[in-house]
Amino acid sequence: MFANERGGILITSEIEERAREIEESLRPLRSVTFMRDDFKIEDAKEVIAEAYKSEENTKTLILGAKSFTVPAQNALLKILEEPPRNIVFILIAPNKSTFLPTVRSRLSLTQEHTQRTHEALPISLKTLDLSGLFAFVKENDRLKKHEAKALIEQLMHQAIHIEKLPLSTVQLEGFDKALRLIELNSRLQSVLVMVLMNFLKEVKRGR
Structure with missing residues (x-):
């Protein structure tokens, strides 16, 4: 899926669905998924702890969230650049702008082109009072x-x-x-x- 052997970033509106598909495609190799609404510093620490658990075979850590806080991304920078042996990272989010340029520079990026639809809101900006x-x-x-x-x-x-x-x-x-x-x-x-x-x-x- 990704050109970079360390893993990659997937931009998609179907975060949970794509995470499940990736899990299935990786079997029988092990994967661990961290699914959050807002990925925070404590989540990053949990991921880092999991990454340093020794593995004989490749283990993929899937991080899915609608947003990733800046402290969480900064905490992950070093391990993304130099992951432990047999560890691969896949980060999933709905927008490329979610990620810091420093994070994007460490992983290859794949963007799914999905049509975003906007329904009319129950408010008229033209006649707003x-x-x-x-x-x-x-x-x-x-x-x-x-x-x-x-x-x-x-x-x-x-x-x-x-x-x-x-x-x-x-x-x-x-x-x-x-x-x-x-x-x-x-x-x-x-x-x-x-x-x-x-x-x-x-x-x-x-x-």
Whole structure:
């Protein structure tokens, strides 16, 4: 599957399904799968401990997550570059941007091209008012990090492709800033208000 004998990175929206398929394809050789929503430093330590358990035959460690924290990736760097004897790593995530360039440079990368579909959200950015803004924020203030990032991308898709709004520089930069803030663990409630207020101001100016 991967050109690099140390293993590789697989980018796919079907994380758990692909992990199971890889496990099946490797048999009778041993594999150990670490499946998480958000892969953290304690998960990286668990992986490293498993990697240093001696093996006579090849053992593949499969790390699947919707997001990998920066501390976790930094903890894995050395072992990815110099894995113990007979250890192979496969990292699976939905987006290439999840991984640090230093991680991507150590492993070959395979990207599955899957068509991402966006359904219309129950909010109109074109006619947004304060009550609609706060109702939407309240409904979506408890999402996990990967879900929050997906929601921001969905809002941007709705603005551009569904409602076909001529976005200003401020509005476009608001989406970019929102994704960065979510990655830094900012409160989703505050991030959503920041993004949506840009559209509320546009409505007010048009009246």
